Amino acid sequence: MTDPVLTVEDLKITIGGKPVVDGVSFQVAQGEILSVVGESGCGKSMTAFSIMGLLPKAARFAAGRVMLGDVDLRALPESGRRKLRGDEIAMIFQEPVASLNPLMKIGRQIEENLAIHRHIDPGEAKRAAIAMLEEVGIPEPELRYGQYPFELSGGMCQRAMIAMALICRPKLLIADEPTTALDVTIQAQILELMKRLREETGTAILLITHDMGVVADMADRVAVMYAGRVIEEAPVGNIFAGQEHPYTRLLLSTIPRLDGAPKTILPTIEGTVPDIGQWPVGCRFNPRCPLSDSHCVESQPPLTPRADSGNAACWHSDRVGAIL
Amino acid sequence: MNAAAPVATKRSRRPIPWTVIPFAAILTALVLMAIFAPYIAPLDPNAQNLLARLKAPGHEARGAVYWLGSDELGRDVLSRTVYGARVSLLVAFASVILSGVFGSVLGMIAAFYRGWVETIIMRIVDIVLSVPAILLAIITVAVLGPSLYNVVIVLALTRWPRYARVAYGQTLSVANMPYVRLSRFMGAGWLRLLGRHVLPNIAGALIVVATLEFGLMVLFEAGLSFLGLGVQPPTASWGAMLSTGRNYVATAWWIATFPGLALFLLVLSINLIGDHARDRLDPRSR
Numbered sequence: 140m141t142d143p144v145l146t147v148e149d150l151k152i153t154i155g156g157k158p159v160v161d162g163v164s165f166q167v168a169q170g171e172i173l174s175v176v177g178e179s180g181c182g183k184s185m186t187a188f189s190i191m192g193l194l195p196k197a198a199r200f201a202a203g204r205v206m207l208g209d210v211d212l213r214a215l216p217e218s219g220r221r222k223l224r225g226d227e228i229a230m231i232f233q234e235p236v237a238s239l240n241p242l243m244k245i246g247r248q249i250e251e252n253l254a255i256h257r258h259i260d261p262g263e264a265k266r267a268a269i270a271m272l273e274e275v276g277i278p279e280p281e282l283r284y285g286q287y288p289f290e291l292s293g294g295m296c297q298r299a300m301i302a303m304a305l306i307c308r309p310k311l312l313i314a315d316e317p318t319t320a321l322d323v324t325i326q327a328q329i330l331e332l333m334k335r336l337r338e339e340t341g342t343a344i345l346l347i348t349h350d351m352g353v354v355a356d357m358a359d360r361v362a363v364m365y366a367g368r369v370i371e372e373a374p375v376g377n378i379f380a381g382q383e384h385p386y387t388r389l390l391l392s393t394i395p396r397l398d399g400a401p402k403t404i405l406p407t408i409e410g411t412v413p414d415i416g417q418w419p420v421g422c423r424f425n426p427r428c429p430l431s432d433s434h435c436v437e438s439q440p441p442l443t444p445r446a447d448s449g450n451a452a453c454w455h456s457d458r459v460g461a462i463l
Numbered sequence: 464m465n466a467a468a469p470v471a472t473k474r475s476r477r478p479i480p481w482t483v484i485p486f487a488a489i490l491t492a493l494v495l496m497a498i499f500a501p502y503i504a505p506l507d508p509n510a511q512n513l514l515a516r517l518k519a520p521g522h523e524a525r526g527a528v529y530w531l532g533s534d535e536l537g538r539d540v541l542s543r544t545v546y547g548a549r550v551s552l553l554v555a556f557a558s559v560i561l562s563g564v565f566g567s568v569l570g571m572i573a574a575f576y577r578g579w580v581e582t583i584i585m586r587i588v589d590i591v592l593s594v595p596a597i598l599l600a601i602i603t604v605a606v607l608g609p610s611l612y613n614v615v616i617v618l619a620l621t622r623w624p625r626y627a628r629v630a631y632g633q634t635l636s637v638a639n640m641p642y643v644r645l646s647r648f649m650g651a652g653w654l655r656l657l658g659r660h661v662l663p664n665i666a667g668a669l670i671v672v673a674t675l676e677f678g679l680m681v682l683f684e685a686g687l688s689f690l691g692l693g694v695q696p697p698t699a700s701w702g703a704m705l706s707t708g709r710n711y712v713a714t715a716w717w718i719a720t721f722p723g724l725a726l727f728l729l730v731l732s733i734n735l736i737g738d739h740a741r742d743r744l745d746p747r748s749r
Contacts, residue, residue, distance in 0.1 A: 193647060196577065226650060229648070230645075237641040240663075240664070241664070255649065303645070
């Protein structure tokens, strides 16, 4: 593994004094795809926003470090962080159509990022934008350059957004559920595109999702989050081969299988994610966990190395394989 | 939304309804009248002829024809009405631009920065909206003295909160759109965010407010001049003409009637065009 592009250390974010992200640490290496998975409200998006240095107004960066290469983003002034945004770190969202300004031509929006970060003349910017459109697989890039978002399909808008994000060749791309709004065929194309661009440019990708299918297809490593913490983290093959946290195991068991018996009730994880600020004492998963005992209620398990590689935070990691 | 759909039919032009066309023509005619007033007015609007006072339309004196009659100082009502369009349109245009720019910028900033900036700006908006415009006009004129420029200043001072409120509300909704967020995530500064992404997307609503305000401004200028707080004699202004014409309405109806008619036509056509603009541009009435 080369030097990490992104290092998040013991990140803590609070909203109104209540923690929403509580001691999250992970690293992403160059050209690596790290997938962060978890249910809604577990702190995935907050973690992403804090890496961009753009938390919502109510949220506070309480503790921890976010390092891009060897630059501490928290130590930079806002102006310095702004220079990195879109240049070295870029982000794409899940609403491709709404993420493009309806009154601005596609080409202009892609060029805008160049206008912010690079001082190049308009002709060159236009060539770069058209080349980028071609690179993300948009047919007839010259035509699309002069069109407005409403003239493009959702999949093409997502490609255009990826073009916007990648035109400055960022070291890190944060993709916050980039395929949620797309149908499966387009979803597969977009994922394929992201993998290809990763190969070509060496961009590291932090892929935030709750779709285990996307994870299996894309990720090199997986970090599973629950209630503001990373509870298990390992290379993707290892995660699918064996889990050492009950939540990960239950999460994987909820995926419907093609070879499963027909007309069975789809498995679910009992209960709901606890609300912010009402996290249970001890292991935060204990109210929903089939392995929970008095030890789990009393104290919170630390992340400890898994049997193969990676880490998991469970007191009974040896018994997780026996669930179900 | 098929990407391969024919591009030739992009943005179909909706026809302008027939009710709007004649009023657009009237407005154009009035604007042209104001611009080319010296070439259109048959006589000097300020030339007095005391021998031809209060003459009915069509009166002929010293080789000049008073097509719309003459006023109490023997000045040509037609020429004064033509020149009066200049004052009305100039004041309305200048005050709409001033208050529109000022109010929109403040409204956008309030919505964009929130927090104490928002509190201060929007409370000032509330305060200004609660001060009676006429009272403010009297105070301003008392301090600065009556003149064309002071009318513009008074109107700009009293009307900017309208734009601020609309810009504020619209910016609040647009600033949360993913494309504004994305641009911020791409490293765009506040000026670029407001200028390139927010303003174009709220401009429709602001233009609608501006057109409707334009008609109001014409009326306000006339009202201030009617009260003697506006444009001072001998400059021809529709409001001032209405004011003096009122004294002679029983004996010389034409002095007040023709500027009143011009005022009516101008405001009516602006309002109808404004309504049409709202139907087209305002997202709520789509």
